[in-house]
Amino acid sequence: MSIASRYLTATALVAAFATTPALAQDWFPYEVEVWDPPFDMASPRTTTDYTPLEKAKEAYEICVSFPHMKDAYWLGVDYGVTEEAKRQGVKLQVVEAGGYTELQKQISQIEDCVAAGADAVIIGAISYDGLNNLVAEIRGKDIPVIDVINGMSSPELSAKSLVSFGEMGSKTGAYLAELHPAGSDAVKVAWFPGPAGAGWVEAGNTGFQEAIKDSAVEVVETKYGDTGKEAQSALIEDTLGAHPDLDYVVGTAVTAEAAIPILRSRGLTDQIKVLSYYYTPGVHQGIRRGQILAAPTDSTVIQGRIAVDQAVRILEGEDYLKHVGPAIFVVTSESVNDFDTSSTLAPDGFRPVFRVE
Template identity: 50%
Template sequence: MQWKTLVAAGTAVAALCLAGCGASNGADKPSSSEPSADWFPTAVTVWPKQGFDSEGVEQEYSPTDDVSKAWNICASFPHLADAYWLAADYGVIQEAERAGVNMDVLEAGGYGNLDKQIQQIEDCAQNSDAVIIGAISTDGLNPTIEKLKADGKVVIDFINGVSSPDTTAQSLVSYREIASQTAQYLLDTSDGEAVTVAWFPGPKGAGFAEEANKGFTETLAGTNVEVVNTQWGNTDKDSQSKLIEDALAANPDLDYIAGNAPAAEAAGPILRDRDLTDSIGVLSYYMTPGTYSGIQTGSVLASAADPAVLTSRIATDLAIRALEKQDFDLHVAPALQVIDKAALESWDSTTTLAPTDWSAEFSYSAN
């Protein structure tokens, strides 16, 4: 199937915003690591309680400017092995600098290292007023979070999501919804033709991947698009490359590859080497510099834009608001978009991607 001839059918949904898009600063990736104070107000959805089983309300979000002291906050990430979590690192560090609080960033080295993440959180909590958690496991951190709450710590659940009822607040988009919108883009692009897709949700057991799998498969159930191969695995290019090779071997007539951003990035050279670039369309359900470049060059058809920088800034602000005993929303999610080449010109990439010159930073001291 020559999927490039079908791109126009999907363009109508490319600029879809699930909670409003806000103003655009253009499509170029940010090139400076200077702290930005102009990210707000930004369009968000807020929920009256944590989770997604209540009615969300669209509104504008701005961080507090009333910070009484340099609070100590630590942020725990599964890893810093891809550009997505690098954007999250940028977000928490920059917002800590803007607000004038201290921030330490920890990374556990991968989704197989739950015990290491637990130990890192327990260690950093001893000297922190608040902990921001990008969880390796939906359920595995619940006893740790329960203890943090009992010790009077503020706990912010962000990006991946946990099932614990003991977190203070959430800065968390619906991966179920964003993957559903990616699937809808695929449906619109296929224009009713019977097509097949290999699906790469991410690590088994990780909250974001499990929720994305639900949204993607539910949206495609009973449609003309058949998910013929689902491959779970860590979100690094080596792991995803091996899974893509396996999927192509098992499905030689495949029409699409869809999934996590490292899978979309890895697919480009693999398809090029097999002369399949014009035959197999590639989609991602979150944006990285690699998928951004892929859309520009044509190796990626479209990518959802999960605004990792905004999510991380909001998580930091929620922690500060809770520590300051200010009013705060229990669950906040920035606006989502699905981006293809036609939408790049109007998309504000600074919500989602770290600057090109940003390297991982593990601490910021306001003292």
């Protein structure tokens, strides 16, 4: 029996015999998808309920690196990794590079973490290929490296806790294509996939474009850019100037959030609709208010929690799933009030946590 099979069997037994009240008070078991063979997003997937370890045997030192903490998406990941570190009793250091242009800073920060004695490293990568040499160097020291959220191409990774951003883009495109099928009146879309070169962006772009290709949806402009609000606002303003007859603005959560006041100020709220291809508190609020049509969720908090559990399992020689991510689903105005936000959003008032002792 493979490690994955043994893990799935153990998880099923835990889920079957654990007391319901205890589970109801925590985040698990949580429905996830497992890729096998791992590290290939095209691999077949199976669905299971993920149950983490109850507690780590030692207070391991885990280093977590994020591209930035400029939007609430990464705040949700921060909440996930730091809360799971507290629950399992491990130490955790979070560093953030400041933006998707800061690859060298991210590399330097991770090197400093490792030099300071990290037992495991969790990376939300700025670049799909740009950290591969660093991953090889860290793995050469027998230190586990977990790929969280964004995706890296290194075959030397220890595990991945992430979803297919191609599927995130695809689900967004499919939602739009269903509204405007082939043969209906054409609609014009401006598409803002995020920072060029990031693995999740390239995957999201491919998924979105594939999903709309046989529909009445026409992408009249594609603009890449950092996921800071100022950068996305500038891209939206430029696009509206060039395409006053747009029907949709579709893109990152920051794009969607930034579009709302811009469209309002230009009197275009009724003309141009907004879609996001991932989820944040601002997107949640926008959907509830009818300002954003829909967005898929990748259960950001859960991805962070699973990455910490993977790191602890590897350090303790326990069975673990090498490539796992929460099941993706789309939240709309019809379903938003039934959506459990604790899987995806940090609690109201949560501030970034950079250190867990």
